Amino acid sequence: MKTRVIQQKNTWGKTLAVGTTGIGLLLLSIVLCLAIGSVYLPAGEITLILLNKIPGLQSFIPATWDPTSEQIMLQVRMPRVMLAMLVGASLGLAGAAFQGVLRNPLADAFTLGVSSGASVGAALLIYFGLQYALLGQWTIPIVAFMTGVITLVFVLQMAKENGKIPIETLILSGVVVQAFLGSIVSLLVALSNQAVNEILFWTMGSLAFRGWEYSGVVLPYFLVSLLLLLAYSRALNMLALGERQAAHMGLHVERTKWIVLLAATFVTAAAVSVSGVIGFVGLVVPHLLRLLIGSDYRLLIPMSAVGGAIYVLWADTIARTILSPTEIPLGVVTAFIGAPFFAFLLIRRKKQRGAVS
Amino acid sequence: MFPYHSHQMNPAWNYGPVLSVQNISHSFGAKQILHQLSLDVQSGDWIGIIGPNGSGKSTLLSLMSRAQAPSRGEIFLQGRAINSYKRKELSRHMAVLQQEALPPVSYTVREVVEMGRFPYQSFWGLEKEDSQVFIDGIMERLQLEDLHDRPMDQLSGGQRQRVALAKLMAQSPDIVLLDEPTTYLDIHYQVQFMEMVRSWQNDCGLTVISVLHDLNLAALYCNRLVVLEDGKLVAEGSPDEIMTQEQLEDVFQVNTVIVEHPEIERPQILVSPNLPTRKVK
Numbered sequence: 001m002k003t004r005v006i007q008q009k010n011t012w013g014k015t016l017a018v019g020t021t022g023i024g025l026l027l028l029s030i031v032l033c034l035a036i037g038s039v040y041l042p043a044g045e046i047t048l049i050l051l052n053k054i055p056g057l058q059s060f061i062p063a064t065w066d067p068t069s070e071q072i073m074l075q076v077r078m079p080r081v082m083l084a085m086l087v088g089a090s091l092g093l094a095g096a097a098f099q100g101v102l103r104n105p106l107a108d109a110f111t112l113g114v115s116s117g118a119s120v121g122a123a124l125l126i127y128f129g130l131q132y133a134l135l136g137q138w139t140i141p142i143v144a145f146m147t148g149v150i151t152l153v154f155v156l157q158m159a160k161e162n163g164k165i166p167i168e169t170l171i172l173s174g175v176v177v178q179a180f181l182g183s184i185v186s187l188l189v190a191l192s193n194q195a196v197n198e199i200l201f202w203t204m205g206s207l208a209f210r211g212w213e214y215s216g217v218v219l220p221y222f223l224v225s226l227l228l229l230l231a232y233s234r235a236l237n238m239l240a241l242g243e244r245q246a247a248h249m250g251l252h253v254e255r256t257k258w259i260v261l262l263a264a265t266f267v268t269a270a271a272v273s274v275s276g277v278i279g280f281v282g283l284v285v286p287h288l289l290r291l292l293i294g295s296d297y298r299l300l301i302p303m304s305a306v307g308g309a310i311y312v313l314w315a316d317t318i319a320r321t322i323l324s325p326t327e328i329p330l331g332v333v334t335a336f337i338g339a340p341f342f343a344f345l346l347i348r349r350k351k352q353r354g355a356v357s
Numbered sequence: 358m359f360p361y362h363s364h365q366m367n368p369a370w371n372y373g374p375v376l377s378v379q380n381i382s383h384s385f386g387a388k389q390i391l392h393q394l395s396l397d398v399q400s401g402d403w404i405g406i407i408g409p410n411g412s413g414k415s416t417l418l419s420l421m422s423r424a425q426a427p428s429r430g431e432i433f434l435q436g437r438a439i440n441s442y443k444r445k446e447l448s449r450h451m452a453v454l455q456q457e458a459l460p461p462v463s464y465t466v467r468e469v470v471e472m473g474r475f476p477y478q479s480f481w482g483l484e485k486e487d488s489q490v491f492i493d494g495i496m497e498r499l500q501l502e503d504l505h506d507r508p509m510d511q512l513s514g515g516q517r518q519r520v521a522l523a524k525l526m527a528q529s530p531d532i533v534l535l536d537e538p539t540t541y542l543d544i545h546y547q548v549q550f551m552e553m554v555r556s557w558q559n560d561c562g563l564t565v566i567s568v569l570h571d572l573n574l575a576a577l578y579c580n581r582l583v584v585l586e587d588g589k590l591v592a593e594g595s596p597d598e599i600m601t602q603e604q605l606e607d608v609f610q611v612n613t614v615i616v617e618h619p620e621i622e623r624p625q626i627l628v629s630p631n632l633p634t635r636k637v638k
Binding site for chain 1: 422445459460463476
């Protein structure tokens with residue numbers, strides 16, 4: 001009886017503490033990243049404008065600020081901040097899911113070739129000058145999404161064996177397809193003789209000039225995947241004990257793999273199609289959180305979304321401000337900060353382990 | 358008293374063998390592993406499947422657990438074809454301890470034991486009744502209370518095997534299948550493990566089917582032994598009927614002396630260092 005009380009307190013206490021910390025950091029990041037930019041907006045003012053926009057609070061908070069501030073915030077910075085969070089959350093979420101189902105530390109949101117598939121679609125459009133053909137600004141996102149998903153279906157078909165998907169074959173198929181599609185993108189980059197190569201920039205990701213409607217496109221994919229993956233988080237924990245163990249506990253292993261892989265891929269394809277390829281988020285965020293909060297997927301899945309959101313939000317703020325008015329590609333920033341930070345955490349954990357034993 | 362969560366048994370079934378293997382054959386590629394094997398297991402039995410290496414013991418167990426489907430023949434659980442069970446439904450009736458130990462994951466002992474409740478949980482992970490008290494009982498029973506928040510990768514082999522058993526108990530099955538459960542354990546943990554299974558069986562009317570390498574342990578704990586040789590069932594009966602010099606020489610190619618255990622009426626084997634020369638395999 002005593003064990004139970006302590007145990008439950010621990011679990012709930014931890015979930016609560018981690019959740020509050022995560023959400024708190026995210027809110028703080030939103031306010032700070034809205035403040036930073038070519039025109040400085042005071043953080044206090046931002047908070048008031050944000051609170052004013054919450055339905056029901058309007059009457060309590062009188063609009064004392066400069067209308068231009070509100071304009072800059074709501075029309076320029078807020079859409080970008082929102083999209084950065086959604087793209088980051090999607091990539092973080094998908095990364096945790098891929099690592100869970102593939103049980104491979106190098107798996108990330110792009111393991112199954114979604115990014116290279118999407119890149120080929122985008123690169124072909126850009127190469128032939130069709131980036132605004134037929135569907136205007138949505139041409140690249142829609143085509144990239146489709147080629148990304150087609151790539152996944154192809155990889156899954158390639159790996160399938162008697163209705164099952166063996167993990168090793170799946171990862172190898174993904175790697176092979178990625179290498180092939182990557183070479184097509186490189187070829188298109190080499191053939192196009194622009195001074196500033198648009199294809200190259202797309203493959204390094206950017207959130208510039210994206211209005212509210214882009215967030216609107218990613219949001220439904222994110223919400224559906226989040227709910228599905230939350231429901232399957234216990235299944236991912238069980239898979240860590242091995243597929244056969246999980247099956248003996250009543251888990252439909254193959255169905256779980258399909259659903260988790262599809263959910264994670266769709267949300268990745270949606271994010272990539274609007275932002276281009278932003279590497280390292282899906283790899284580093286779940287691993288980093290694993291070191292901090294443990295590998296229980298019931299906590300890791302939602303926190304990877306929160307962590308991914310914070311990470312890309314800051315990376316994008318750095319990308320748009322540090323060399324202002326020039327923007328650095330977002331994918332460059334995510335890798336440039338992510339890799340050393342991850343190395344630092346690994347070394348620190350190694351030292352801690354050394355101290356224990 | 359150990360709170361045992363009993364669930365609905367198959368209402369159509371109230372007599373006959375709890376598990377019935379009917380005339381199954383199994384091949385892997387061109388190699389036939391099991392030949393037309395039939396076996397009935399009565400409720401409350403502790404069956405020991407014994408036989409030399411490669412005789413098909415583990416294959417038989419994995420067919421019973423539905424991890425693989427037999428090439429031919431059928432298996433019935435409580436009177437119903439095992440294939441007709443839904444996955445979670447099957448896991449509420451049957452729990453399986455694999456030969457490989459639980460991997461050294463970073464989940465805590467308690468978290469792993471709670472995973473055993475999966476077949477009773479809804480899509481969102483909720484259970485009709487709170488199972489925390491039930492899990493507490495298991496932790497206490499298997500002396501895991503002090504280890505409850507210890508990660509699995511910090512446990513010894515014996516402790517990890519106890520967690521595996523606790524996870525099976527959390528499934529509250531009617532039948533457990535154990536595939537060489539004592540292989541990696543020292544002699545203390547071997548006896549401890551078998552005693553824990555026995556007391557679980559006594560309290561809950563459990564049926565146990567186990568593949569065992571150690572014939573003496575098999576003779577001590579099982580009430581029925583099934584002997585496999587080259588994928589065929591060659592003998593079955595009580596330990597007294599099976600543990601004879603002739604039988605063991607025939608199946609295992611060893612010379613033995615059978616003695617009675619001085620404390621309990623069970624046969625025990627002393628092996629002779631001289632291998633029989635009659636039949637060379």
